[in-house]
Amino acid sequence: MVTGVIGPARELSDGAQENAELRRRDAILEAVGFIAERFLRDEDWEESIQDALARLGRAAGVNRVYIFENRPGPDAAILTGQRYEWVAPGIVPQIDNPDLQDFPLRAAGFGRWEEVLGRGDLIYGHIRDFPPSEREVLMAQDIKSIAVVPIFVEQKWWGFIGFDACSAEREWSAAETDALRIVAGILGAAIQHQRVQAALREALAELQRSNADLEQFAHVASHDLQEPLRMVIGFLDLLAERYGGQLGPDADEFIGFAVDGARRMQNLINALLEYSRIRTRGQAPRPTDANVALQDALWNLQVAIAEAGATVTHDPLPTVLADPTQLMQLFQNLIGNAIKFRRAEPPVVHISAQQTTDIAAGKAMWEFLVRDNGIGIAAEDADRIFNLFERLHTQRQYPGVGIGLAVCKKIVERHGGRIWVESTPGQGSTFHFTLPAA
């Protein structure tokens, strides 16, 4: 920190005066405590600034407190402009003074300010002691004494906060100017905090917009494609029925491919539609017995289980806060995958649960585990398999559209949980997901 402040030398204060100065310093610091807390609570920024200035003005016993913000002008000049102001009753405000909007410091005879404030020092004292070029401008605002403290944001000189005494001259003790430095430091931090918050809010809004757009698009596209596709399949079936065996073996094969392709597209569209409805059609989470949801899933999977000769076992499962249909869907997708991505030996799947805590949210959660003895997943693929349309195999190896895990992820996240996989390729995988405890 640069020392050496610019200001008039002062006679040694006597005890009484020193006490008064310390009381004023403490009043300023008390205001600082309030201001810091207020800014951190992220309330309305404009209102917080106005409150802060009023508090500081009263604590410091001045008539006017204001904040100027710099902006770059032509030819590397610094233009500074008044952004916020508080005035004591009876004092003429300067906030609407057009001369103080884009004030060219150097050109207006305030080159000293640019230099001193820019290197982090204060300017304070009585106007009658100031250089003539400054005196005229300041006296036109009825200022008798002033203290100006630079504000730095991210190590760059951002602007300054000023304190005017208009009714009478006023001294600034070292204790007080120290307190003012702290004020400016807090303001700099608050401005930076506010910038980050604004950028975050913007990014979040953008994300929500694009998510909603995507959902809308997926819904419209899949919904509108269903009907024409149904027609295509209908006509292809008709073609196969009427002309099968009459157009030559090549044509029969082509019709077969076309029907296959259309059916796959239909599956994809249905899956996409399902994906786009997770949030909009989901029910509010309510206490849901996971044992029941699992039984429903196993019922839906009975043909696949029987065909693969799979064994599915489970521990007693808890009651969680979930949309019952979506919990069933989670089990169905994960167990369905466990059976589909099997090795030569019959699939063995086990479902269990253990208690855990979401540390960030401070919430009690249940972690479900769906363990299989299938082909496993390489560590580098463990994250991307949860993306929409992400698949590791061809249709011929393992049929599918690559939406199942994206659906799982969206469901779990909608409930405030997480989903991930741990796996040893060639031995099996365990999918984990968390849901809030009921």
Ligand code: ADP
């Ligand atoms: P799909 O099953 O339609 O391919 P998913 O989104 O359900 O789509 O799965 C994405 C990919 O993740 C799968 O293609 C597969 O490669 C991999 N995968 C999912 N579950 C398992 C599992 N239990 N064992 C091995 N790989 C899996």
